[in-house]
Amino acid sequence: MRRIVEDLIRVDGVIGSLLVGKDGLVVASTLLDEEDAEILGAMSAAVFGEIDKATRRLGVGNLVDSIIDAKDGSILLLEAKDLILVVITQRTVNLGLVKMEMRRAAKRISEAVPI
16 A cells, blocks of 8 residues: 555656545555644544535535645545545646546556455
8 A cells, every 4th residue: 555655646746645444544655744644634534524525415426536626736535445545646636647646546546445
């Protein structure tokens, strides 16, 4: 799993990535500061869960992915099996490319995690 998140930071403009459980526990991270990883993991799980509840309630189905836009960059969330793939980017990143690479990573995660 660590290799999968490490591969994502090779994309130009990606500054960090992690894989978290839906309970917020960090499975793998490229962030140097462990506390930052834990905080981002908990926030990502909470945000993903709440948006997922809202999308289902509104009748548009389960949440697949989400982008949180901030002044200097973005945080992208993508469901990967029973986990959440999180990528932190700079403002200038090609979001389409990042989403494509995240989908590839999610496929690798699905293949690595037993059913």
